[in-house]
Amino acid sequence: MTRSKWDWDLVWEILPRMAGGMWVTIKATLVGIVIAVILGLFLALGRRSKKKWLSMPVAGLIEFIRSTPILIQLFFLYYALPSLTFLPDFARVIRPLTALILGLGVHYATYASEAYRAGINSVPRGQWEAATAMNLGTFHTWRHVVLPQAIPRTLPALGNYFVAMFKDAPIGSSISVVGVLFVARSIQSQTFRSVEPMMVAGAMFLAVSIPAAMFVRYLERRMGYET
Amino acid sequence: MPEFFLNSNQWARLGEGTAVTLQLLGWAMLLGSVMSLVMGVARLSRFRLVRALALVYVEIARGLSAIILLFIMFFAVPILFDVRGLSPMVAGVLALGLNMGAYGAEIVRGAIRAVPKGQAEATVSLNMTAYQRLRYVVLPQALTVILPPFGNLSIEILKGTALVSLITLSELAFEVQKLRVNRVVIEDSATTIALYLNALIIYFVIAQVLARLFRFAERQVETRLGSV
Numbered sequence: 001m002t003r004s005k006w007d008w009d010l011v012w013e014i015l016p017r018m019a020g021g022m023w024v025t026i027k028a029t030l031v032g033i034v035i036a037v038i039l040g041l042f043l044a045l046g047r048r049s050k051k052k053w054l055s056m057p058v059a060g061l062i063e064f065i066r067s068t069p070i071l072i073q074l075f076f077l078y079y080a081l082p083s084l085t086f087l088p089d090f091a092r093v094i095r096p097l098t099a100l101i102l103g104l105g106v107h108y109a110t111y112a113s114e115a116y117r118a119g120i121n122s123v124p125r126g127q128w129e130a131a132t133a134m135n136l137g138t139f140h141t142w143r144h145v146v147l148p149q150a151i152p153r154t155l156p157a158l159g160n161y162f163v164a165m166f167k168d169a170p171i172g173s174s175i176s177v178v179g180v181l182f183v184a185r186s187i188q189s190q191t192f193r194s195v196e197p198m199m200v201a202g203a204m205f206l207a208v209s210i211p212a213a214m215f216v217r218y219l220e221r222r223m224g225y226e227t
Numbered sequence: 228m229p230e231f232f233l234n235s236n237q238w239a240r241l242g243e244g245t246a247v248t249l250q251l252l253g254w255a256m257l258l259g260s261v262m263s264l265v266m267g268v269a270r271l272s273r274f275r276l277v278r279a280l281a282l283v284y285v286e287i288a289r290g291l292s293a294i295i296l297l298f299i300m301f302f303a304v305p306i307l308f309d310v311r312g313l314s315p316m317v318a319g320v321l322a323l324g325l326n327m328g329a330y331g332a333e334i335v336r337g338a339i340r341a342v343p344k345g346q347a348e349a350t351v352s353l354n355m356t357a358y359q360r361l362r363y364v365v366l367p368q369a370l371t372v373i374l375p376p377f378g379n380l381s382i383e384i385l386k387g388t389a390l391v392s393l394i395t396l397s398e399l400a401f402e403v404q405k406l407r408v409n410r411v412v413i414e415d416s417a418t419t420i421a422l423y424l425n426a427l428i429i430y431f432v433i434a435q436v437l438a439r440l441f442r443f444a445e446r447q448v449e450t451r452l453g454s455v
Contacts, residue, residue, distance in 0.1 A: 071400060170292065202299050206291060
């Protein structure tokens with residue numbers, strides 16, 4: 001039996017399963033973004049701290065996580081944590097999807113922290129001085145003066161990193177998170193067809209990442225006019 | 228009690244993996260730099276078709292992500308184009324290089340546009356060819372803008388090399404995974420934690436060296452430009 005290189009029937013047949021996998025990949029990214037947004041802010045504040053015992057380790061940690069592969073970090077969470085016998089059980093045994101979300105969240109929190117740092121540094125000195133003159137405490141200065149001005153300026157950079165996070169999300173397939181790449185690989189081993197599942201995965205990926213990147217560029221242009 | 232150090236055999240395996248990782252990184256960066264330059268210049272071409280093709284390349288190679296590009300390269304491309312199977316190394320170099328080229332092209336494009344217009348106009352008045360303009364006037368000045376983001380990009384590519392373990396190239400990440408599985412089977416004393424930490428530290432050291440190299444190159448270019 002000769003089979004053609006491309007089989008449209010198979011494409012339509014696998015589409016629902018592939019879309020299901022894609023949805024898992026997208027969900028993992030969205031939850032990862034929430035972690036990165038929150039953890040990133042704390043990392044940025046920690047790095048800016050005047051207390052050396054806090055700022056130095058945080059800076060080192062950011063640099064370390066940022067310059068090592070997220071794939072190995074994911075393996076670390078999934079395979080290495082369970083061998084730390086002194087940790088309580090709930091922290092040791094970790095589900096694949098939880099590991100992926102944590103891995104993405106922590107890795108991109110370090111990127112987000114750099115974006116926050118740039119945004120915070122762009123708030124003019126006069127704003128800080130004005131807050132001091134108004135006798136605002138540290139909390140109120142950050143909450144009502146600095147962050148409301150800093151965060152909008154970090155949005156384009158954050159957006160870029162979150163598109164990058166989405167592009168890293170298929171690594172979950174290596175620890176059997178049933179995302180788009182995992183589904184493509186299962187279909188491949190069931191049907192012995194490689195082209196269709198891989199190309200469908202690629203097409204779905206482009207369908208999400210190109211509009212997302214365009215939206216970030218739109219944000220960049222808008223912020224460019226405002227500042 | 229977990230033991231934190233690996234035995235010499237395990238170290239040797241990590242060393243072999245690191246050598247493959249460096250080889251992959253080198254070839255991918257070579258291909259990536261060439262693609263960055265060619266596509267970055269093509270994005271500013273006078274001809275509309277050339278500009279459009281370069282844009283399509285950039286959007287696809289960036290938008291697919293390194294990992295999906297890698298799997299397409301390894302599993303789909305050989306069948307689609309009747310090539311007799313790409314080795315994991317070749318597929319890895321192609322995927323990472325093309326991915327880097329797409330990001331790099333945008334950097335090169337931005338840097339060329341940042342060179343003052345008067346410089347290009349001056350080459351016209353000196354009757355230089357388009358090649359001479361690019362080679363001797365525009366690119367040397369663009370290079371100072373290109374190098375810092377390229378340093379970051381090279382670290383992203385280094386991190387991407389670990390992905391190639393997923394299509395069974397026996398680079399560092401793959402060796403680590405193999406060692407972990409073996410440990411489970413033969414009850415070796417090295418712990419999984421030590422294994423992964425060591426791998427992470429090796430990647431970290433390579434990244435630091437890359438960053439230093441690019442900073443060094445940046446200073447070299449700046450002093451050379453300054454002395455003209």
